[in-house]
Amino acid sequence: MAITLYDLSGLNGRRFSPFGWRARMSLAHKGLEADTTVELVRFSDKHKLAFSGQNLVPVLVDGEKTVSDSWEIARYLDEAYPSAPSLLGGEASEGVARMAAAYVDSQLHPLVARCVVADIPNIIHEDDQAYFRESREKRFGMTLEEIVANRDETKEQLKTTLYPVRAALRERDYLGGSTPGYADYAVFGAFMWARGVSGFKMLEQDDPVFAWRERMLDQFNGMPRREPGFPV
Numbered sequence: 335m336a337i338t339l340y341d342l343s344g345l346n347g348r349r350f351s352p353f354g355w356r357a358r359m360s361l362a363h364k365g366l367e368a369d370t371t372v373e374l375v376r377f378s379d380k381h382k383l384a385f386s387g388q389n390l391v392p393v394l395v396d397g398e399k400t401v402s403d404s405w406e407i408a409r410y411l412d413e414a415y416p417s418a419p420s421l422l423g424g425e426a427s428e429g430v431a432r433m434a435a436a437y438v439d440s441q442l443h444p445l446v447a448r449c450v451v452a453d454i455p456n457i458i459h460e461d462d463q464a465y466f467r468e469s470r471e472k473r474f475g476m477t478l479e480e481i482v483a484n485r486d487e488t489k490e491q492l493k494t495t496l497y498p499v500r501a502a503l504r505e506r507d508y509l510g511g512s513t514p515g516y517a518d519y520a521v522f523g524a525f526m527w528a529r530g531v532s533g534f535k536m537l538e539q540d541d542p543v544f545a546w547r548e549r550m551l552d553q554f555n556g557m558p559r560r561e562p563g564f565p566v
């Protein structure tokens with residue numbers, strides 16, 4: 335069936351949404367990415383999402399079915415494509431995958447934002463600038479420049495906050511075991527967001543999370559690595 339993924343885009347089609355990356359990696363995991371039509375949505379053309387009854391990307395349309403929210407997309411893909419490799423690992427591990435995604439949303443994303451949010455205006459369209467600045471400054475209660483002012487300290491905090499990921503990687507190549515699963519895609523989405531928008535170095539080379547990110551960039555024949563972005 336024809337699948338369409340609506341994903342956020344900056345200048346020249348740059349895809350930098352962490353949630354969009356979760357959906358994109360999920361589709362690749364299921365072997366569906368190559369056959370998926372991508373509908374790029376800029377901040378100023380979110381009206382394109384009205385059919386989905388909400389205004390956030392990603393949105394997946396598969397034939398008659400419309401699914402918004404990256405987590406719901408993963409659940410849908412496992413349900414609709416049971417013979418492709420499982421994303422969430424079945425009922426026994428779905429809760430752990432959900433916890434990983436919630437850890438990323440609540441602990442990692444705010445720190446990534448505090449490292450890179452002021453660089454985002456450089457990679458989005460002119461028409462999106464005012465909305466982006468206004469909405470993010472309202473959310474954080476300060477200017478974009480103030481949000482990232484202490485990013486070297488934020489990077490130290492990020493290093494500490496990544497402890498659970500590092501601990502899991504001590505005994506395996508991926509959070510999913512010998513191959514990546516949804517928890518990997520959730521954490522990786524945060525790094526693809528940063529890589530897409532900013533040259534700020536999020537990780538030191540001696541951090542095992544750095545080596546894991548390299549392995550993740552090589553997934554699906556290097557699909558994520560080929561995506562335009564800053565050197566990491």
Ligand SMILES: N[C@@H](CCC(=O)N[C@@H](CS)C(=O)NCC(=O)O)C(=O)O
Nearest residue numbers: 342351352353390391392403404405
């Ligand atoms: N819980 C949602 C969150 C989606 C979300 O926040 N998407 C952001 C992009 S990263 C968005 O559409 N933002 C549009 C805006 O800020 O106007 C998911 O997991 O998909």
